[in-house]
Amino acid sequence: MASRLTAIYRIRADEGSIDRRADAIATEQSVEMPISAIDDPQILADIVGRVAGIKEIGEHLFEARIDLAVTTTGLEAGQLMNMLFGNTSIHDDVVLHDVEFPPEMFSTFAGPRHGIDGLRALTGANGRAMTCSALKPQGLSPARLAELAGQLARGGLDFIKDDHGLADQAYSPFAERVRACARAVREARAATGRHTLYVPSLSGDLDRLRMQIDLVRENSLAMVLIAPMIVGIPALSALVNDYPEIAFMAHPAMAGAARIAPPLLLGRLFRLFGADATIFPNHGGRFGYSRETCRQLAEAAAASWGGLRMTAPVPAGGMTLERVPEMLDFYGPDVILLIGGGLLAARERLTESTAAFTRSVQQHQYK
Amino acid sequence: MASRLTAIYRIRADEGSIDRRADAIATEQSVEMPISAIDDPQILADIVGRVAGIKEIGEHLFEARIDLAVTTTGLEAGQLMNMLFGNTSIHDDVVLHDVEFPPEMFSTFAGPRHGIDGLRALTGANGRAMTCSALKPQGLSPARLAELAGQLARGGLDFIKDDHGLADQAYSPFAERVRACARAVREARAATGRHTLYVPSLSGDLDRLRMQIDLVRENSLAMVLIAPMIVGIPALSALVNDYPEIAFMAHPAMAGAARIAPPLLLGRLFRLFGADATIFPNHGGRFGYSRETCRQLAEAAAASWGGLRMTAPVPAGGMTLERVPEMLDFYGPDVILLIGGGLLAARERLTESTAAFTRSVQQHQYK
Numbered sequence: 118m119a120s121r122l123t124a125i126y127r128i129r130a131d132e133g134s135i136d137r138r139a140d141a142i143a144t145e146q147s148v149e150m151p152i153s154a155i156d157d158p159q160i161l162a163d164i165v166g167r168v169a170g171i172k173e174i175g176e177h178l179f180e181a182r183i184d185l186a187v188t189t190t191g192l193e194a195g196q197l198m199n200m201l202f203g204n205t206s207i208h209d210d211v212v213l214h215d216v217e218f219p220p221e222m223f224s225t226f227a228g229p230r231h232g233i234d235g236l237r238a239l240t241g242a243n244g245r246a247m248t249c250s251a252l253k254p255q256g257l258s259p260a261r262l263a264e265l266a267g268q269l270a271r272g273g274l275d276f277i278k279d280d281h282g283l284a285d286q287a288y289s290p291f292a293e294r295v296r297a298c299a300r301a302v303r304e305a306r307a308a309t310g311r312h313t314l315y316v317p318s319l320s321g322d323l324d325r326l327r328m329q330i331d332l333v334r335e336n337s338l339a340m341v342l343i344a345p346m347i348v349g350i351p352a353l354s355a356l357v358n359d360y361p362e363i364a365f366m367a368h369p370a371m372a373g374a375a376r377i378a379p380p381l382l383l384g385r386l387f388r389l390f391g392a393d394a395t396i397f398p399n400h401g402g403r404f405g406y407s408r409e410t411c412r413q414l415a416e417a418a419a420a421s422w423g424g425l426r427m428t429a430p431v432p433a434g435g436m437t438l439e440r441v442p443e444m445l446d447f448y449g450p451d452v453i454l455l456i457g458g459g460l461l462a463a464r465e466r467l468t469e470s471t472a473a474f475t476r477s478v479q480q481h482q483y484k
Numbered sequence: 485m486a487s488r489l490t491a492i493y494r495i496r497a498d499e500g501s502i503d504r505r506a507d508a509i510a511t512e513q514s515v516e517m518p519i520s521a522i523d524d525p526q527i528l529a530d531i532v533g534r535v536a537g538i539k540e541i542g543e544h545l546f547e548a549r550i551d552l553a554v555t556t557t558g559l560e561a562g563q564l565m566n567m568l569f570g571n572t573s574i575h576d577d578v579v580l581h582d583v584e585f586p587p588e589m590f591s592t593f594a595g596p597r598h599g600i601d602g603l604r605a606l607t608g609a610n611g612r613a614m615t616c617s618a619l620k621p622q623g624l625s626p627a628r629l630a631e632l633a634g635q636l637a638r639g640g641l642d643f644i645k646d647d648h649g650l651a652d653q654a655y656s657p658f659a660e661r662v663r664a665c666a667r668a669v670r671e672a673r674a675a676t677g678r679h680t681l682y683v684p685s686l687s688g689d690l691d692r693l694r695m696q697i698d699l700v701r702e703n704s705l706a707m708v709l710i711a712p713m714i715v716g717i718p719a720l721s722a723l724v725n726d727y728p729e730i731a732f733m734a735h736p737a738m739a740g741a742a743r744i745a746p747p748l749l750l751g752r753l754f755r756l757f758g759a760d761a762t763i764f765p766n767h768g769g770r771f772g773y774s775r776e777t778c779r780q781l782a783e784a785a786a787a788s789w790g791g792l793r794m795t796a797p798v799p800a801g802g803m804t805l806e807r808v809p810e811m812l813d814f815y816g817p818d819v820i821l822l823i824g825g826g827l828l829a830a831r832e833r834l835t836e837s838t839a840a841f842t843r844s845v846q847q848h849q850y851k
Contacts, residue, residue, distance in 0.1 A: 141770070145770070147621075147622070147649070148620060148621030148622060148623065148649070149620060149621070149622075149647060149648075149649055149824075149825070150620050150621050150647075150824060150825035150828055150829075151825050151828075151829055153829070154825060154828050154829040154831065155621055156831070157623065157624065157628075159623070160621055160623035160624065163623065164621065164622060164623030165621075186623075188653055188654055188655065189622055189623075189649065189653060190651075190653075191651040191652050191653040191654075191687070193651060193652065193687060193688050193692075195687055195688060195689075195711075195714045195715055196651040196652075196687050196688070196714075198714055198738060199648070199649070199651070199687070199711065199714050199737050199738065200649070202738060203648065203649075203711065203714065203737030203738050204648075204736075204737055206737070206738050206739070206740040207736060207739070207740030207765055207771050207772075208740065208771060208772065209740070209772065253515060253516060253517050254514075254515030254516065254517050254522055254527055254531065254532075255514070255515060255516075255531060255556055256515065256524065256526070256527035256530065256531030256553075256556075257524065257527065261524075280516055280517075281516075281566070281570065281571075282514070282515070282516055282556065282566070282567070282570075284557075284558040284560060284563040284566070285558050285560065285563075286555055286556060286557075286558040287555055287558075288531075288555060320558070320560060320562055320563050320566070320718075321560050321562060321563070321718055322562075322690055322716075322718035322719055322721065322722040323689055323690035323691065323718075323719065323722075324690065324722065325560075325718075344562075344566065344570065347562045347563075347565055347566050347570065347716070347717070347718075348562055348716050348718055349689075349714070349715050349716015349717070349718065349719055350714070350716070351687075351688055351689035351690075351692075351714075351715055351716065351719070352689055352690065352716055352718070352719065354689065355689040355690075355691065369571075369574060370566050370570030370571055370573070371565060371566070371569060371570050371573050372573070372574075376740075398574055403508070403512070404574050404575060405574075405575065405576060405577075457516075457517065458516070458517035458518050458521060461517055461518075461521050462517075462518055462520070462521040464521065464523070
């Protein structure tokens with residue numbers, strides 16, 4: 118019998134139409150043609166999507182479980198996304214809510230190569246939450262960004278990432294920026310004794326991404342930032358396979374409010390494809406995720422799942438020093454707290470403000 | 485003065501909050517930090533996004549024009565998407581509605597290498613709409629798909645594309661399928677005298693995409709199908725640059741979830757990045773696009789724009805032979821009509837049914 122994965126869709130419909138609607142999705146996400154026009158019995162048995170269950174979960178809201186043949190994914194990351202939601206993404210009455218995978222998917226994609234434990238090993242941050250800030254604004258020269266990086270690093274952070282807007286721009290070419298910031302952070306490490314990681318932001322097609330990772334390695338760096346929905350899921354998957362020694366932090370640009378539930382996309386799927394950490398907008402910040410979405414996302418990233426390593430949740434997006442205790446109590450210690458603009462606003466007191474952040478995390482007494 | 489592009493967002497808000505909301509988007513899509521924390525005058529002048537105008541277009545619905553610095557895009561396709569909508573995609577009160585580009589964007593991305601005229605030259609289809617069908621269902625062997633391809637080709641189509649679900653699966657490996665279908669279509673061409681193009685569907689990361697295009701060329705084929713939102717916009721852009729002799733047909737899979745207006749994404753942006761033809765769900769089919777959306781999309785693909793070649797609109801998604809005259813009157817002759825399942829349902833009369841389709845297009849008298 119052909120192996121199946123189960124895609125779980127949430128569908129706005131009424132009771133009279135939900136059966137037909139679920140059948141239509143099962144067809145759309147598999148053979149994409151009238152079933153009556155298919156005469157091959159093996160395709161009908163092994164390839165056509167199958168509605169495995171429908172339940173009403175609210176007014177005019179249903180959850181349909183649809184079994185899709187694993188073989189249609191070709192065990193390739195992009196084609197998996199295509200089979201899960203390719204055409205159905207065009208229907209605005211449907212959200213891809215969750216997916217259940219059979220074991221072979223976990224051996225194929227294998228998830229994070231480092232995971233939370235690997236990030237702790239790289240940074241030496243044991244028994245506590247980890248800390249991160251961001252280099253911005255874009256428009257600054259490599260020298261100015263490096264200056265900021267040094268000031269942040271002297272505050273004792275675990276990670277300093279490029280803003281996801283930093284790419285390979287005329288005012289700050291990738292190679293020059295990475296060299297300058299890596300040096301500044303290296304010098305600060307010598308002063309603080311911390312193992313702060315500088316995390317450059319990658320962009321472009323797979324050739325450029327590889328050239329950028331080669332530069333990252335030349336600068337003895339161990340981790341990169343990548344926006345999977347911008348570079349493409351297949352590119353993330355290729356890099357994770359090609360560079361097992363590099364850790365990957367995923368950014369939610371172009372991903373957040375897609376009609377794929379954020380806990381699934383930013384938590385589970387990015388984890389499956391190898392993200393060691395996943396940034397998402399924390400509740401009560403600049404973006405509209407609820408507490409419940411954030412909790413589910415953090416769980417999806419770090420819960421026991423198919424034997425994969427845990428992906429570190431990185432709540433962010435307008436966070437401030439004041440929120441640190443509340444966030445730590447909410448997420449627990451297996452988290453990376455990211456404060457960007459909230460620290461940079463301290464300007465000439467940037468290092469002190471950063472030190473207050475890292476101290477606050479270190480000294481936190483969990484409720 | 486720094487060159488700017490104008491991104492046009494549609495925002496649900498009330499009169500009291502729209503100014504603040506538009507300012508927040510201008511910040512989010514540029515420096516992504518509090519403006520008050522930026523002291524560099526050049527960044528404030530040249531990099532920070534600027535609200536150029538806001539107008540009310542409906543109840544609690546506003547259109548904001550926001551000028552973004554071209555230099556922040558690094559003139560790279562993925563980073564352009566990032567700057568247009570990366571973080572703002574996470575806000576569900578905003579749609580990216582349209583973009584206006586300065587001339588240098590058109591010289592950088594250059595658009596379709598063939599366009600409608602190039603496709604007419606390849607197929608010999610002059611002075612009339614073009615015709616297309618799809619090979620499916622997935623699950624068929626290469627031999628069975630080739631048989632279908634031959635039957636379709638003998639009906640006199642201009643294009644026969646792989647279903648977008650056909651990737652590189654165990655039951656139909658890419659290399660074998662392309663060889664078999666290319667041969668079947670070549671043999672049918674000899675019989676019909678038509679220049680039917682077989683259009684294989686590509687999938688995977690840039691390495692695989694290139695290997696697949698190399699196989700396409702070995703089989704003397706001239707056009708491929710690609711889903712930009714699955715392989716990633718940077719991969720599309722790279723292939724269009726690397727293979728100017730190949731024509732690209734874009735598929736809308738995963739393009740519906742992004743809250744980017746379809747005329748902009750499937751029409752304008754796919755065109756900018758080089759799609760020679762763009763498939764979209766026609767109104768009144770399996771998907772919910774309105775007549776107005778379809779008309780705008782076809783216009784965005786083919787209207788005079790920055791000196792770019794015209795992209796052929798390909799309305800599809802549950803089309804039938806009966807709708808051909810109405811669709812031709814709606815879209816005019818600069819279109820590729822795509823009927824997939826609607827022809828395949830004819831089974832043993834597939835060639836006759838296809839011939840009726842191509843005849844109907846050829847003999848149409850426009851209203």
